[in-house]
Amino acid sequence: MxxxxxxxxxxxxxxxxxxxxxxxxxxxxxxxxxxxxxxxxxxSPKAVEAIQKNLNQIFRYPDTKALELRQALARKFQVKLENCIVGNGSEGIMSAIMGTFLHDKDEVLTSSCTFTGFFVLTQARGVKLNTVPLKNYRFDLEGIAAAITPNTKIIFLCNPNNPTGTIFTKKEFESFIKKVPEGTLIILDEAYAEFALENPNFPDSMSYRLDNCITLRTFSKLYGLAGMRVGYGFAHEDLIKYILKVKLPFEPGVLSQTAALAALEDQxxxxxxxxxxxxxxxxxxxxxxxxxxxxxxxxxxxxxxxxxxxxxxxxxxxxxxxxxxxxxxxxxxxxxxxxxxxxxxxxxxxxxxxxxxxxxxx
Ligand SMILES: Cc1ncc(COP(=O)(O)O)c(C=O)c1O
The missing domain is CATH 3.90.1150.10 (Aspartate Aminotransferase, domain 1)
Structure with a gap:
């Protein structure tokens, strides 16, 4: 074998x-x-323009720190540079997170019927996956909290959830986080958050400051850059520091960083x-x-x-x-x-x- x-x-x-x-x-x-x-x-037309302007830069390796893009994200979301990470799509960052924190007997916990990319990454790590059924086609946060074991290292939440499009509410989330032990990480996949922000019941994870929670977002949806592969995330600087040790150094590529930077400003x-x-x-x-x-x-x-x-x-x-x-x-x-x-x-x-x-x- x-x-x-x-x-x-x-x-x-x-x-x-x-x-x-x-x-x-x-x-x-x-x-x-x-x-x-x-x-x-x-x-985003601004992204296309920026790519065209920077085509002759592709002989260079990208900035490993992705400084300009991370600075722009840090400004927009009012966090420190050290709280911010970018990668090859939010899935690329997710992969680095799994590689950083999971080993041996660790288990991951999520809902059934959620983003399949997470299931693939979990099995690729060879760790145990526990799932809780959806309730009324929504994440059952109470059920997930009740399913936490001493080995649960990562809980994956997707809000709005792909493929149902449904959300869990602020109230549900606030009650849930009180039940999660400090040593358990929450990946909060918010690939579709921008479409939900107007809903007053949507818990925008950026308005919480949780030391064990990693927010993931993407340029693939709202910004129209799925083919460029740029995702970003926010977390406590200690978590980011560890993930950066594992993440591939030269992602996202030169044009991807340029495109994302321009798209971010394309109001x-x-x-x-x-x-x-x-x-x-x-x-x-x-x-x-x-x-x-x-x-x-x-x-x-x-x-x-x-x-x-x-x-x-x-x-x-x-x-x-x-x-x-x-x-x-x-x-x-x-x-x-x-x-x-x-x-x-x-x-x-x-x-x-x-x-x-x-x-x-x-
Ligand atoms: C919930 C969810 N998370 C992550 C991703 C991956 O996004 P990215 O293109 O940033 O890797 C997708 C893509 O469809 C998604 O639906």
């Missing part, structure tokens, strides 16, 4: 279908990709994105409800349908694909009856609602 059993049996991350693969399979040229929670408006694009997502969400939810479909309340840039069973999910998914619309069946996330649809531009949402109307009538 070349590899340990936990690697032999590891199922790697399953991404959503790409435009290229659907084009090759079907010959379709008009394709709407609503399967990967990307920004419907494309990239016009940020505003437009939030508006398109909020309007699109209202439209899609109403359209789906009018068709008699069950749709979960979403605080993210996607909506999730709960269908009768896995067969119905597959039928909807395949029929939508035939019409050039890529969505995401949620079996891999542990939600067999779920189909996730990323909020697109107005015409994409319209096409999707129209297609679902035809399919659900058939």
């Amino acid at each position: 070349l590899v340990p059993e936990h690697i032999e049996t590891l199922e790697s991350y399953q991404p959503g279908k790409s435009i290229e693969s659907l084009h090759q399979e079907s010959g379709l040229t008009e394709i709407y990709k609503l399967g990967s929670n990307e920004n419907p408006l494309g990239p 016009k694009f940020i505003k437009e994105t939030l508006q398109v997502v909020q309007e699109g969400k209202k439209f899609l939810i109403l359209s789906f409800q009018n068709l008699g479909l069950q749709v979960l309340p979403s605080e993210a840039n996607f909506v999730t349908l709960i269908l009768k069973n896995e067969e119905e999910v597959n039928r909807f998914y395949e029929r939508l694909l035939k019409k050039g619309i890529i969505t995401r069946p949620l079996k891999n996330f542990g939600l067999k009856e779920g189909l996730r649809i990323t909020i697109g531009k107005q015409e994409e949402n319209f096409k999707c609602a129209e297609a679902l109307q035809e399919i659900s009538k058939a």
